[in-house]
Amino acid sequence: MSNFEDNQYLTFKIGEETFGIGLLNVKEILEYTHVTTVPMMPSFIPGVINLRGNVVPVLDVSDKFFKKKHSPDKRTCIVIVEVPESVNGARMDIGLIVESVYEVLSIPSAEIEPPPTFGSRIRVDFLSGMARQSSGFILLLNLIRLLTVEELTALEETRDEATHLTSSNAV
Structure with a gap:
């Protein structure tokens, strides 16, 4: 059973590329919704969303990889993934x-x-591999390396602050 599930990937488009994420890391797929801006975050982290009472940081993958912000349209989605190891050793949800x-x-x-050592339009350390398909390659993301330790720390602090603000406003 686990062997079958381990080879399942959710595929999606960013720019001209097709990417994949291991299905076991995907929690849900949402229609694009308003993202609340958080000051002093890198440009590729436009803010956070409220997901059933939980604050979830959101990452614009197009901006992170290609330095080009994506303008949301009717096909834009937010894929909620669980990053296996965050800074404090706990799992973290990111959109x-x-x-x-x-x-x-x-x-x-x-x-x-394995990821190529050259010729890719994104940094190869973001990739866990490449899957050959009849239509080309699917770039398989390595969620653990998607963000640096500093970026993960900033996201966790932002999430904690936003969680504290929303819970103290509820009183």
């Missing part, structure tokens, strides 16, 4: 703004190659 979600694919391990 990824993606242009459109494609499908869930089963990709056999034999079809996954």
